[in-house]
Amino acid sequence: MDITQNYFEFLALPVTYQLDLQALSERSRELQKTLHPDRFSHLSDRERRLSVQYTAYLNEAVATLKHPLSRAQYLLKLKGLDTFSESQVQLDPMFLIQQMELRESLEDIASAADPEAELEQLRQTVEQEMKSLREQFDRYYQQSTPSAYEAAAVCVRKMQFIDKLGREIEVLEDQLFDE
Structure with a gap:
C-alpha cells in the first residue's frame, strides 16, 4: 500500500469520471478487510499506525470517488486545477x-x-x-x-x-x- 498514490491508483481503478461504483465498493471492501487496524493489533506501534493511516486514506478515497461532484473536482485536481476553493472564474x-x-x-x-x-x-x-x-x-x-x-x-x-x-x-x- 502506498498513500502517495492518487485515489484511483490506491484502489486499482481506472482514472475516469464514469467510474464503476460497484467496482469501487468491492475494492473498498477488499481493502478494508486487509487494512483494518484490528488485523494489526499484535504488531508494532509503527505498523498499527500505518494501518490507521491506510484506513483513513481508503475512507477518504472512497468518499471522494463515490460522489460525482467530488470525483470531478478530484480529477481536475490531478490535472492541476483547483475547483475546491473560491475562484474568480466568471460564470455565464x-x-x-x-x-x-x-x-x-x-x-x-x-x-x-x-x-x-x-x-x-x-x-x-x-x-x-x-x-x-x-x-x-x-x-x-x-x-x-x-x-x-x-x-x-x-x-x-x-x-x-x-x-x-x-x-x-x-x-x-x-x-x-x-x-
Whole structure:
C-alpha cells in the first residue's frame, strides 16, 4: 500500500469520471478487510499506525470517488486545477440568472398551494440540470486538453451551485414534510 498514490491508483481503478461504483465498493471492501487496524493489533506501534493511516486514506478515497461532484473536482485536481476553493472564474450570466430563478422558486414553495408537487418539480429540474452538467464534464474531461480541462472546471463550478441547491431542497423537504 502506498498513500502517495492518487485515489484511483490506491484502489486499482481506472482514472475516469464514469467510474464503476460497484467496482469501487468491492475494492473498498477488499481493502478494508486487509487494512483494518484490528488485523494489526499484535504488531508494532509503527505498523498499527500505518494501518490507521491506510484506513483513513481508503475512507477518504472512497468518499471522494463515490460522489460525482467530488470525483470531478478530484480529477481536475490531478490535472492541476483547483475547483475546491473560491475562484474568480466568471460564470455565464444566463446560468447565474437561472440559479436566482431556481432559488426564488425554492423560497416560494412553502407558500404554494401544493408545496409537495412544486418541490418535486423543482427537484426534477435540478436533477436534470446536474445530469446535463455531469455529461458535459465527462465530454470535456475525455478530450484531455488544457482548454477542455478549463471548460470541465467551469462545469464543476456550475455543479457546485446545483449541488448546493439540491441540498437546500432536501432541507426544505425535511422542514415541510417531516414535522
